[in-house]
Amino acid sequence: MEENRTILSYCPSIKVVDATIRDGGLCNDFRFSDEWVEKLYETNVAAGVDYMEFGYKADKDIFDESKFGKWKFCKDDDIRAIVGEKKEGLKIACMADVGRCNYKRDIIARKDSPIDLYRIATYINTIPAAIAMAEHCKLLGYETSINLMAVSTAKDRDVDLALELLGQSCVDGIYVVDSYGSIYPEDLRRLVAKYMETAKKxxxxxxxxxxxxxxxxxxNTIEATALGVDYLDATMLGMGRGAGNCSMELLLGFLKNPKYNIAPVLKFVEKYVLPLREAGVKWGYDVQYALTGRLNRHPGAAIDFTKENRKDYADFYQELLDRF
Amino acid sequence: MEENRTILSYCPSIKVVDATIRDGGLCNDFRFSDEWVEKLYETNVAAGVDYMEFGYKADKDIFDESKFGKWKFCKDDDIRAIVGEKKEGLKIACMADVGRCNYKRDIIARKDSPIDLYRIATYINTIPAAIAMAEHCKLLGYETSINLMAVSTAKDRDVDLALELLGQSCVDGIYVVDSYGSIYPEDLRRLVAKYMETAKKxxxxxxxxxxxxxxxxxxNTIEATALGVDYLDATMLGMGRGAGNCSMELLLGFLKNPKYNIAPVLKFVEKYVLPLREAGVKWGYDVQYALTGRLNRHPGAAIDFTKENRKDYADFYQELLDRF
Incomplete structure (x- = not known):
């Protein structure tokens, strides 16, 4: 919702989405213990977070279940085992990738599922398939969003066309996704203004x-908020692929709605997130990510660089330039 | 200089100021080896950086010389030993704190010194003393700036009065200093607009x-740039007190002036900055700094928390709230 947002007021329409299991799961192949996920769920309830994303609804015919933790597949029963009787206030989200989800088989009616919101992740060239998935979910009673990835590499005209298609679709929401961490605030504001036009129309x-x-x-997250963006993704200590995401502790520190409570987040970070990092799970800012971000590239090469414990940033930069 | 700044153009009036020795020195009591400082100097020359700040001109009658590295005192001869015949293009800056610098004794004529720019650091209540120092430096031929610290805690009316005093003074430039890392981009733009009015007048x-x-x-640094701010402080890998500063590798990745060259910075970070971190010198984002920043507090308590290797963020937060 767009309104006159000031630094001291708050907008009840803002929703905080914890994406720790989903984006953070990309750092450890979704191998979180049940205790970890239970504590995260309790933390999000206590912190007043609005949605918790449990992972991907990946197709087990495409991905080998033995090679990933359960949150890559996000079975309804696995979620139910964590959340029990769902706590009022915290909704459950799940991501479904176009082409990697057998949605007709795996996504059942919302009334029989603990999931509330399906977030359909798509690149710009698979939008029709994403809309078909969203329609399926919508008919089954779910809230839906389409998360348009890697928009920083798309042409303006294609983004306009994409937004028009998404606007006309049944989907409830559209996400600005800075997949490569390449968008400067100045560009972000222009991009968000475009999305907000669709939102209003x-x-x-x-x-x-x-x-x-x-x-x-x-x-970028708080700048978007000021322009009327309502669904804000964050993860605990920024845990997420490569350089990670917007940190929950920063976001809850910024938002003024008294329903949000930073203290449980601080405890969870100490007791559960730091031990993952100490055990060798890697994410967060480092120079290699700045370089792929600056060049508007997929972070894959930077993630490899990190895994190989390389530190030769200057050589890495030349390698990136060689692949222009 | 204010002009129509776009994301692809560049402004020749922009100057990059490397503050690694000065702000980074606060992390290791200024104990850098001569080789380290020489390589940093060479790096800044090769990278096209405009100014390199060598440290503080601290008064040895106040601070015990045996307890700090030489860059706390920044003697002209020590700088000269590093820079030899100064390279064209890279100017030398030095910070002088109000009340901690015997400027009448220690700051000699520019023609006899390797230093080009004195940056006078002051709180808002010592502005007259800062102006007296700036006048001394100006008469001796130096470029001067007054860096108004902790402005986030000052009242609007006091900032207006301060800017009027600084505007009427002989000083060449005025710095927006976010000492506590507490200023959000939305506030920063308002603050910068105020400073830019003084700049124009x-x-x-x-x-x-x-x-x-x-x-x-x-x-915040690049947002300020878009509004006409010309002197941009950065440090290698963000090395600086507490959570550190704007990272040089990010800033040079953003600026479009072809005179800037990121490759030497990447090499220096690998060969010289990472080893400092591995040797135990601490700086950079962590949750305790987010909390003092959010509360607009001096980072001192967070620095202590870091030194004590504490991780109980939630308890720390309560301690901060107790001291409101």
Whole structure:
């Protein structure tokens, strides 16, 4: 919702989405213990977070279940085992990738599922397939969003066409996704203004999912908020692929709605997130991510660089330039 | 200089100021080896950086010389031993704190010194003393700036009065300093607009020195740039007190002036900055800094928390709230 947002007021329409299991799961192949996920769920309830994303609804015919933790597949029963009787206030989200989800088989009616919101992740060239998935979910009673990835590499005209298609679709919301952490606040504001036009014309919500390659995930998230973006993704201590995401502790520190409570987040970070990092799970800002972000590239090469414990940033930069 | 700044153009009036020795020196009591400082100097020359700040001109009658590395005192001869015949293009800056510098004794004529720019650091209540120092430096031929620290805690009316005093003074430039890393981009733009009014009225340059408590140092720096701020402080890998500063590798990745060259910075970070970190010198974002930043507090308590290797963020937060 767009309104006159000031630094001291708050907008009840803002929703905080914890994406720790989903984006953080990309750092450890979704191998979180049940206790970890239970504590995260309790933390989100106590912190007043609005949605908790449990992972991907990946197709087990495509991905080998033995090679990933259960949250890659996000079975309804696995979620139910964590959440029991769902706590009022915290809704459950799940991500479904176009082409990687057998949605007709695996997504059942909302009334029989603990999931509330399906977030359909798509690149710009698979939007019709994403809309078909959203329609399926919508008919089954779910809230839906389409998360348009890697928009920083798309042409303006294609983004306009994409937004028009999404606007006309049944989807409830559209996400600005800075997959490569390449978008500067100045560009972000222009992009968000475009999404907000669609939001106004077609009555959709707009969300933002930012990456921290250039230490801009939090800045871009709060800038988007000021322009009317309502669904804000964050993760505990920024845990997420590569440079990670907007940090929950920063976001809850910024938001003024008294329903949000930072203290449980601080405890969870100490007791559960730091031990993952100490055990060797890697994420967060480093120079290699700044370089792929600056060049508007997929972070894959930077993630490899990290895994190989390389530190030769200058050589890495030349390798990136060689692949232009 | 204010002009129509776009994301692809560049402004020749922008100056990059490397503050690694000065702000980074606060992390290791200024104990850098001569080789380290020489390589940093060479790096800044090769990278096209405009100014390199060598440290503080601290009064040895106040601070015990045996307890700090030489860059706390920044003697002209020590600088000369590093820079030899100064390279064209890279100017030398030095910070002088109001009340901690015997400027009448220690600051000699520019023609006899390797230093080009004195940056006078002051709180708002010692502005007259800062102006007296700036006048001394100006008469001796130096470029001068006054860096108004902790402005986030000052009242609007006091900032207006301060800017009027600084505008009428002989100083060449005025710095927006986010000492506590507490300023959000929305506030920063309002603050910068105020400084830019003074800049226009009195023909001063405006600079920005940001801290990364809330991962906003780079975002705030580039936002300020878009509004006409010309002097941009950055440090190698963000090395600086507490959460550190705007990272040089991010800033040079953003600026479009072809005179800037990121490759030497990447090499220096690998060969010289990472080893400091591995040797135990601490700086950079962590949750405790987000909390002091959010509360607009001096980072001292967070620095202590870091030194004590504490991780009980939730308890720390309660301690901070107790001291309101």
């Amino acid at each position: 077609y009555d959709k919500f707009i969300g933002i999912h930012a990456h921290n390659n250039q230490q801009l995930a939090f800045a | 009195y023909d001063k340059f405006i600079g920005i020195h940001a801290h990364n408590n809330q991962q906003l140092a780079f975002a």
